[in-house]
Amino acid sequence: MRGKSHPGFDRLGTNGISGSHADNESPKEPFALSLSKGGRFRHGAVFSRFDLIAGLWWLPRALMLGALAFAIFGPLCNLLLWAVAEKWYFPHALPLEYGFSFWGRVFSARGNAWEALGTSVMVAGLTVLASLALAIPAGYALARLKLPFRALILLAFLIPQAFPNLPVYVNVARLFYAIGLNGTVAGVVIVHVTHGLVYAVWIATAAFAAIDRELEEAARAAGASALRAFRDVSLPLAMPGLMASAIFVFLESLDEFTGSFFVGAPDVNTLPLLLYTAGAGGNYQIASISALLLLVPSIAFMLVLEKFLRADVLARIGQ
Amino acid sequence: MDEAFLSVDKLRVAYGPQPVLDELSLGVARGEFVALLGASGCGKTTLLRSIAGFIRPQAGQIRVQGRDVTAFAPDARGMAFVFQSYALWPHMTVAQNIGYALKLRRTPHAKIHQRVEEIAAMLGLAGLEQRKPAALSGGQRQRVALGRALAADPEILLLDEPLSNLDARIRLAVRHEISALQKRLGITAVHVTHYREEAMIMADRIVILDQGRIAQAGTPHELYNRPASAFVAAFMGAENAIALEGDHADGRLTLHSPHAPVPCVTEILAGACNGHYQARFRSDAARLVDAGERTDGGLRLRGLVSQVSYPGGLWRHAIQFGEHTVIVDAHEARIPGETVDLLVPRDRLFVFPSAADAPRGDTRH
Numbered sequence: 001m002r003g004k005s006h007p008g009f010d011r012l013g014t015n016g017i018s019g020s021h022a023d024n025e026s027p028k029e030p031f032a033l034s035l036s037k038g039g040r041f042r043h044g045a046v047f048s049r050f051d052l053i054a055g056l057w058w059l060p061r062a063l064m065l066g067a068l069a070f071a072i073f074g075p076l077c078n079l080l081l082w083a084v085a086e087k088w089y090f091p092h093a094l095p096l097e098y099g100f101s102f103w104g105r106v107f108s109a110r111g112n113a114w115e116a117l118g119t120s121v122m123v124a125g126l127t128v129l130a131s132l133a134l135a136i137p138a139g140y141a142l143a144r145l146k147l148p149f150r151a152l153i154l155l156a157f158l159i160p161q162a163f164p165n166l167p168v169y170v171n172v173a174r175l176f177y178a179i180g181l182n183g184t185v186a187g188v189v190i191v192h193v194t195h196g197l198v199y200a201v202w203i204a205t206a207a208f209a210a211i212d213r214e215l216e217e218a219a220r221a222a223g224a225s226a227l228r229a230f231r232d233v234s235l236p237l238a239m240p241g242l243m244a245s246a247i248f249v250f251l252e253s254l255d256e257f258t259g260s261f262f263v264g265a266p267d268v269n270t271l272p273l274l275l276y277t278a279g280a281g282g283n284y285q286i287a288s289i290s291a292l293l294l295l296v297p298s299i300a301f302m303l304v305l306e307k308f309l310r311a312d313v314l315a316r317i318g319q
Numbered sequence: 320m321d322e323a324f325l326s327v328d329k330l331r332v333a334y335g336p337q338p339v340l341d342e343l344s345l346g347v348a349r350g351e352f353v354a355l356l357g358a359s360g361c362g363k364t365t366l367l368r369s370i371a372g373f374i375r376p377q378a379g380q381i382r383v384q385g386r387d388v389t390a391f392a393p394d395a396r397g398m399a400f401v402f403q404s405y406a407l408w409p410h411m412t413v414a415q416n417i418g419y420a421l422k423l424r425r426t427p428h429a430k431i432h433q434r435v436e437e438i439a440a441m442l443g444l445a446g447l448e449q450r451k452p453a454a455l456s457g458g459q460r461q462r463v464a465l466g467r468a469l470a471a472d473p474e475i476l477l478l479d480e481p482l483s484n485l486d487a488r489i490r491l492a493v494r495h496e497i498s499a500l501q502k503r504l505g506i507t508a509v510h511v512t513h514y515r516e517e518a519m520i521m522a523d524r525i526v527i528l529d530q531g532r533i534a535q536a537g538t539p540h541e542l543y544n545r546p547a548s549a550f551v552a553a554f555m556g557a558e559n560a561i562a563l564e565g566d567h568a569d570g571r572l573t574l575h576s577p578h579a580p581v582p583c584v585t586e587i588l589a590g591a592c593n594g595h596y597q598a599r600f601r602s603d604a605a606r607l608v609d610a611g612e613r614t615d616g617g618l619r620l621r622g623l624v625s626q627v628s629y630p631g632g633l634w635r636h637a638i639q640f641g642e643h644t645v646i647v648d649a650h651e652a653r654i655p656g657e658t659v660d661l662l663v664p665r666d667r668l669f670v671f672p673s674a675a676d677a678p679r680g681d682t683r684h
Contacts, residue, residue: 214406217373220393221400222420223471232419236410 082288102285106293112274113293120271121297123185123260124253127192131200131249132242134193139204140234144213154205157198165258173262183267191259196249203248207241208234243305250301254294324349324507325370325475330379332365332531339365341531342379352501352508354522356515356554362531363511364479370509371400371477383475398475399468403483405460407452413439413463414448420471438466441500458489465497469504476501478510482517494520515554519543527551549597549671557599557669559645561620565596565672574598574670576620578640583618585665595673602646604667607636607653608660618663624653 082088083102085095106113142150160168172191173182181187211234219229257272265273271294278286323346332340339362347353355363368374370381372393381389388396399420407416417438418431426434439445442462452460461481468476478497482490498521501508512518518525519539526536527550534554535547546552549560563574563583574583574596598618608614610621625644626637633648638661647661 212404212406214402214404215408217371217393218400218402218406218408218467219419220373221371221398222467223394223397223423224419225394226392228423233408237408 079288079291082284083292085285103289106286106289112269113271113290116269116271116274116290117293117297119185119269120254120294123188123192123268123270124250124297124301126185126189127196127253128246128250130189130193131196132204132246134197135200135204135245136235136242138201139206139238140208140230142201142205143208143211154202157201160194161198169259169262172259176263182263183265185264185268188260188264188268188270191263192249192253192256195256195259196252199248199252200245203241203245204238207238207245210241211237247302247305251298254298323347324351324384325509326380326382327366327370328380328382330366330369330376330381332362332369332374332376339531340369340376343528343531343533345526345533345536347507347509349507350502350505352498352510352521352523354510354512354518354525355528356512356518356525357528357534358554359513361528363513363528366528367477367479367509367511370475371398372396396475397473398477399471399473400477401464401468401479401481403480405452405464405481405484407460407463407467409452412449412451413444413455416452416463417448417466417470419467424471434470438470442466457485458493461485461493465500469500469506472504474507476506476508478508480511480513482512483514490517497521515556527554546599546669549599549669552599552669552671557601557604559600559602559605559647561598561618561640561643561645562673563596563598563670565594565670572596572670574618576640578620578622578643579618580621580660581619583665583668585668585670597671597673598663599669599671600645600663600667602635603633603648605645605647605661605663607638607647607649607651608662610658610660612660614662617665618668620661620663621658622661624655624657624659627652627655 081095084098084100086097086099086101088095088097141147142154147153169191176182176187181190215233215237216229219233220226224232255272256270257276260268260270260273261276264270271290275287275290275294278290325347327343327345329342329344330340331338331342343362343366345353345366355366357363365374369376372388372391372395376389379389380387383396393400408419411419414432414435418435421431421434435448436445439448442465444459444462444466447455447459452463455463461484464481481497482493485493494517510518510521512521522539524536525539525542527534527542529550535542535551537545542551543555546555546557553560561576563576563579566573566575572585574585600618608619620640622638622640622645624636625639628635629652633650634652636647636649636653638645638647638659645661653659
């Protein structure tokens with residue numbers, strides 16, 4: 001492996017940066033061009049009545065859109081190119097050879113990719129379940145009960161995010177080591193839950209608060225117990241919000257690195273850890289392929305929950 | 320005392336130190352339709368929600384057929400509640416909304432279906448069973464809310480301003496429908512409203528609430544024609560108020576005013592004394608007469624026509640006496656600036672001691 005990655009080392013030092021610089025030009029130009037064509041075509045008739053400056057209204061917007069598209073798709077294109085590049089070094093703007101030999105290496109028995117993917121999905125799934133199990137009662141209580149320090153309690157969930165990750169997780173790792181949680185899936189899940197709980201609880205609180213209390217009272221008047229009214233009315237109505245929070249927590253967990261590194265590695269090997277190892281070793285192909293692999297569960301999970309994520313529902317979350 | 324079907328006994332509810340309901344007692348007979356009428360903030364919705372079990376009272380009892388239900392949860396009281404907002408469950412279809420109470424009672428599926436069809440047919444909702452509430456008009460939602468309340472055959476139906484979100488025209492029709500339905504099904508109903516006309520049309524008995532107490536309870540006819548206080552008189556549409564001085568002698572009360580050319584003599588039953596009085600009358604109760612015309616009986620006041628308008632049917636006059644202005648409807652228009660006498664027959668004049676004076680008047684005529 002080392003022998004083969006030797007030419008790659010050259011690429012890494014200088015070409016990696018200039019390579020992306022070369023990329024900078026190419027996708028932008030055709031994009032701006034096509035937009036400018038469209039703009040001119042549509043406004044040909046208007047020119048006769050308005051002056052030239054008014055006719056150029058589309059230009060700043062087209063540039064903005066182009067820049068935005070580049071910001072979103074530029075890195076992804078680079079990632080895709082790296083994933084299929086066999087040979088790519090300075091000063092070439094595009095890979096010299098394309099192929100899938102690195103894919104074979106990633107998915108080989110020694111590549112650990114399948115195992116890491118499985119671990120990542122399992123950890124993320126358990127994190128979602130644990131977060132929702134905590135966030136549903138917590139969110140309902142925060143939304144419905146008259147709690148004295150409601151705002152403070154809500155703010156408290158932000159604490160794990162508010163401090164720098166590194167010192168927190170180093171200490172968590174020390175603590176977990178003492179009680180035997182280090183290097184276990186449970187330990188990694190706990191760390192991810194503390195991290196994701198702020199999304200889960202905040203969104204769940206908003207989701208429950210948005211439900212008219214009279215809807216629950218109507219169920220009580222119809223003869224439902226408090227628990228039954230919650231199950232039949234509050235929970236289904238809060239479901240879109242809860243699903244949105246599940247997506248946030250899942251995605252957070254899936255690409256969480258620092259906590260997984262200190263608490264999980266090397267026994268619990270998630271995809272981001274694999275990606276880090278590959279990236280740190282200059283294996284851009286392997287890192288890119290791992291990154292693409294990381295997209296699979298994210299997109300799959302979002303597609304599964306997509307039916308809950310209608311725009312009107314998302315708009316209600318903030319209320 | 321005869322135990323009523325639904326009785327509220329010395330109920331006290333307070334948010335903070337200010338009581339919303341102050342030792343309020345009320346009995347409702349089986350099959351009776353009672354309307355709770357009052358301005359916003361008078362405690363009428365609080366009383367209804369206490370009966371339903373959504374509000375826990377600080378003191379007092381709520382009994383159904385003699386059984387104390389004060390500590391019962393809302394779902395254990397066997398009452399149905401129709402909300403002002405309808406509170407239909409948006410994620411359930413019309414059929415699911417209506418059938419929910421039956422589903423909770425583990426009624427067989429076929430039976431629920433049959434009952435839902437029945438209710439839908441009764442309320443003119445047939446064909447809409449599979450729609451979600453969002454796809455219904457306001458009137459249809461109101462019917463679904465009513466159907467949902469009626470599906471499980473409740474003994475007591477509590478209605479919290481269920482008509483206030485409807486268009487004025489639909490509201491007129493629904494008033495009659497609800498009270499007809501209530502009579503047909505023999506349900507005991509308590510209805511909260513702030514529309515006098517709605518209460519008068521729908522209810523067997525009206526209870527007027529004022530600051531957490533019952534100002535007066537009685538049939539629409541009683542309240543309209545024999546209001547017990549100036550507050551009730553005003554609520555029942557006697558908006559015109561005149562301050563008068565009263566002399567009490569030989570069981571008679573003689574009322575004076577600088578604007579009255581002749582004093583008005585009324586008979587007093589109890590509690591009268593010398594002092595300030597307030598007279599109230601409706602705009603259609605008074606008659607305009609020329610200053611020279613002779614009349615006897617009733618209250619006669621001399622004033623100036625300050626404004627004339629035609630809202631339809633009768634001419635509406637604003638008549639001014641010093642700082643007072645009253646509204647009088649008459650068949651013939653007068654000219655603004657004209658001096659006229661206004662005559663209120665004794666049986667349509669409500670006289671009460673002014674708030675500062677004496678106990679609450681039991682005055683009639």
